[in-house]
Structures are given as structure tokens and as C-alpha cells.
Amino acid sequence: MNSASAISGLTVGIDIGGTKVLGGVVDTDGKILATYRKDTPKNGGQDLINVIIEVVKELQTKHQIAGIGVSTAGIVSADRKTVIAAGNIANWNDVALADALVKEFGLPAVVENDANAAIWAEFKFGNAKGLNPVMFFIIGTGMGGGLIIDGKLYRGAHGIGAEFGHMMVKLDGEKCGCGAIGCIETYASGSALMRYAHEEIASNLEKGKVLLNFGDGTLNGFTGQVLTKAAQAGDQLALSAFAKQSDWVGSAIASYTLLLDPEAIIIGGGVIDAGDIFLKPAIAAAEKYMPFAGKHPLPKIIAAKFGNDAGLVGAADLVRA
Ligand SMILES: [Zn+2]
Incomplete structure (x- = not known):
């Protein structure tokens, strides 16, 4: 059966x-x-x-x-x-x-x-339909990955394939949930975004207070939704945290573009709620970091259709x- x-x-x-x-x-x-x-x-x-x-x-x-x-x-x-x-x-x-x-x-x-x-x-019902090959970053707490080639889900030899979040980008970097050090997930995920925001608050207490007040005024009540709301209202620290995360995501887009030459990269997960605040700088960073820049077409970067x-x-x- x-x-x-x-x-x-x-x-x-x-x-x-x-x-x-x-x-x-x-x-x-x-x-x-x-x-x-x-x-x-x-x-x-x-x-x-x-x-x-x-x-x-x-x-x-x-x-x-x-x-x-x-x-x-x-x-x-x-x-x-x-x-x-x-x-x-x-x-x-x-x-x-x-x-x-x-x-x-x-x-x-x-x-x-x-x-x-x-x-x-x-791929079947959403924004990756008809694209080949098509990559997927799912950026929530962590950074998941997926790859479809010729209409087939790529799993690799043992089923663990296409985990794009665990490419090492800093050998002496942050410890990752997977046990390795310096994975892109630790710089490009939603958790990393929150870490950047906390760093911004710690180093700019006055402006940090303004940012926290988009929520209930406490660090405890400071969620991803609060951060997104602040960024959408133009809060400088919030935008700066998003800029750091987008920059890392852009670098990953650049690296994986040369590795796999995808027709498109779909980005899903909670970070997409921030819309252009996240996507525009990520695309700009991808162009900035792209190997052989200007010599080849870039993949389309598309927000996922489906949410949770x-x-x-x-x-x-x-x-x-
Ligand atoms: Zn990892």
C-alpha cells in the first residue's frame, strides 16, 4: 500500500x-x-x-x-x-x-x-509552476531549502538533499542548530534577523526604545511581527536589521545561482510578510555579490504563494x- x-x-x-x-x-x-x-x-x-x-x-x-x-x-x-x-x-x-x-x-x-x-x-499549485530548475528558500525561524529539477523533487542519495540553509559561510561563525559552525541559516534566517534587531537595540538604547514601543515596550514582547511593523513604518533600527539579513540572503542567492543556474528562486516563510522591505534589498545584494556579474541572466526571485x-x-x- x-x-x-x-x-x-x-x-x-x-x-x-x-x-x-x-x-x-x-x-x-x-x-x-x-x-x-x-x-x-x-x-x-x-x-x-x-x-x-x-x-x-x-x-x-x-x-x-x-x-x-x-x-x-x-x-x-x-x-x-x-x-x-x-x-x-x-x-x-x-x-x-x-x-x-x-x-x-x-x-x-x-x-x-x-x-x-x-x-x-x-510547484504544483503556486508560484513555482512551470519553472525549471526551481529552488526554494523557506526563511522562518531557520532556513529550509528545496530543489525541483525536471519536475522532480531532488532528494539526493540519502534523502537529505537540498538543505540550502547549511552552506558554511563563516568558518569561525555562529553555532548552527544542525551542530555545524557558520551555516548561512545563522545569518539569513528569521532568528538571525531578530538577533540583528536585538544588537541594534543594545547599541542604540534611545532609538531602541522607540523600536520596542511598536510592541508592548519590552524585549519579551518584541516579536518578528513587531519588527516587521516597525520596518514598514520606516523605523531606522528595524530597517537596518532587515538590511543585514537581506544582504546575507542576497549572497546565498548569488552563490547558488552559479552552483545550479535556477530559472527562479522562490522565497517563502515568515520573512515574506515584510514584502519589499526584505525582497528588494535581497535582490540588490544578489546583484552586488553575483559571480560573473553581467555575463549571465539572473534567476527570477519570487515570493511564495502559500503561507503556513x-x-x-x-x-x-x-x-x-
Ligand atoms: Zn547548519
């Missing part, structure tokens, strides 16, 4: 993150017909498998479904059956998730890395692929 045979009809997509399990019934056009959400259990592991089963069962009460696709943080085996490791979910290592779901429901099931699932949604539901929609379709 876990073979790659084409299936039709409605499928369920499940997106697993550090805080929530979001399930949805999705049709063949990528439209979400129903959703159901539960918190990610603290203990992860079997508790999390039980929550996934509960979510699928709830969605099954109203819809007949033909398969289950799961999008999860972390790395997944090349056969799309097993979660190998995930940093921010407890006991989520070497979990034979697809087999557990096949056994429970008697339906085809696949597991995919969340960034891979998200780019698949963009990308992983769910992509996973639901991947069980058909």
Missing part, C-alpha cells in the same frame, strides 16, 4: 511543527476542504504518532480519503517512510511513521521534509506522486 501507484480523489496532508500538528483534506487542485489542528505533544515520539492518527480520523469523519502525506521538520529517509532526525521535536528520531500510518489506516502514506513539501505545493499551509498542501499531493 505504500507504493508509488497513482491515487486519485481526496488526500490528507499533515504538517508537523514544533508547536502544532495541522491536518487538512486536500483535493487534486491543491484546495483545502477541511482542517483540524492539535498541539504537538511535548514528548513527541509515540504520543505524536497518536495525535497524527487522531487528526486523520477526525478528518475522515466527513471525507473519504485515499492517502496520507506528512510534512515534518527534520530529515527524512530517501524512501519517504522514516523520520531520521528533527531538532525541535522530542523523540522524533528514527520514527517509522509511514509504516505506522499504513498499518493504522490501510492507505498509502508518505513522509516528507517540510521544506520539500512546501516547494512541491508551490504550504507543507500540508504539498504533502497531501506528494502521496499521489
Whole structure:
């Protein structure tokens, strides 16, 4: 039942993150017909498998479904059956998730890395349609990556492929969540953006106060949304934090352009909420850092269509692929 045979009809997509399990019934056009959400259990592991089963069962009460696709943080085996490791979910290592779901429901099931699932949604139903090759940066707390070549999701030899966030850019740099040092994720992610903002506040206390007042006035209440709101209002420190992040993203665009010559790079994740405040300087930085500048066309840089539901929609379709 876990073979790659084409299936039709409605499928369920499940997106697993550090805080929530979001399930949805999705049709063949990528439209979400129903959703159901539960918190990610603290203990992860079997508790999390039980929550996934509960979510699928709830969605099954109203819809007949033909398969289950799961999008999860972390790395997944090349056969799309097993979660190998995930940093921010407890006991989520070497979990034979697809087999557990096949056994429970008697339906085809696949597991995919969340960034891979998200780019698949963009490729099938969103802003990456028809582009080849097309790369994806998903810039939220971390920096995920994905790559589609000739209409196929690139996974590499062992399923860990196209993790664009872990290119080393500074050998004596910041420690990354992956265990390595100086990955681009530690400079270009949403976490890095917040770090830059905190540095700006610490070195300009007076202007820092103005920035914090876009939120509740405290560092605790200072979120990514507050920072974005401040930047949109023209706050100098906020714009400076975005400029640093955009610069690193631009350098990554430049490096990967020569590595893969993509037709387009789609950028998704929370950072896209900042719109041109993020995208324009990122594109300018890509041009500034581009190797062989002016001698070759640049990839299109495009904001993703899907937001938080990308992983769910992509996973639901991947069980058909
Ligand atoms: Zn890393």
C-alpha cells in the first residue's frame, strides 16, 4: 500500500511543527476542504504518532480519503517512510511513521521534509509552476531549502538533499542548530534577523526604545511581527536589521545561482510578510555579490504563494506522486 501507484480523489496532508500538528483534506487542485489542528505533544515520539492518527480520523469523519502525506521538520529517509532526525521535536528520531500510518489506516502514506513539501505545493499549485530548475528558500525561524529539477523533487542519495540553509559561510561563525559552525541559516534566517534587531537595540538604547514601543515596550514582547511593523513604518533600527539579513540572503542567492543556474528562486516563510522591505534589498545584494556579474541572466526571485499551509498542501499531493 505504500507504493508509488497513482491515487486519485481526496488526500490528507499533515504538517508537523514544533508547536502544532495541522491536518487538512486536500483535493487534486491543491484546495483545502477541511482542517483540524492539535498541539504537538511535548514528548513527541509515540504520543505524536497518536495525535497524527487522531487528526486523520477526525478528518475522515466527513471525507473519504485515499492517502496520507506528512510534512515534518527534520530529515527524512530517501524512501519517504522514516523520520531520521528533527531538532525541535522530542523523540522524533528514527520514527517509522509511514509504516505506522499504513498499518493504522490501510492507505498509502508518505513522509516528507517540510521544506520539500512546501516547494512541491508551490510547484504544483503556486508560484513555482512551470519553472525549471526551481529552488526554494523557506526563511522562518531557520532556513529550509528545496530543489525541483525536471519536475522532480531532488532528494539526493540519502534523502537529505537540498538543505540550502547549511552552506558554511563563516568558518569561525555562529553555532548552527544542525551542530555545524557558520551555516548561512545563522545569518539569513528569521532568528538571525531578530538577533540583528536585538544588537541594534543594545547599541542604540534611545532609538531602541522607540523600536520596542511598536510592541508592548519590552524585549519579551518584541516579536518578528513587531519588527516587521516597525520596518514598514520606516523605523531606522528595524530597517537596518532587515538590511543585514537581506544582504546575507542576497549572497546565498548569488552563490547558488552559479552552483545550479535556477530559472527562479522562490522565497517563502515568515520573512515574506515584510514584502519589499526584505525582497528588494535581497535582490540588490544578489546583484552586488553575483559571480560573473553581467555575463549571465539572473534567476527570477519570487515570493511564495502559500503561507503556513504550504507543507500540508504539498504533502497531501506528494502521496499521489
Ligand atoms: Zn547548519
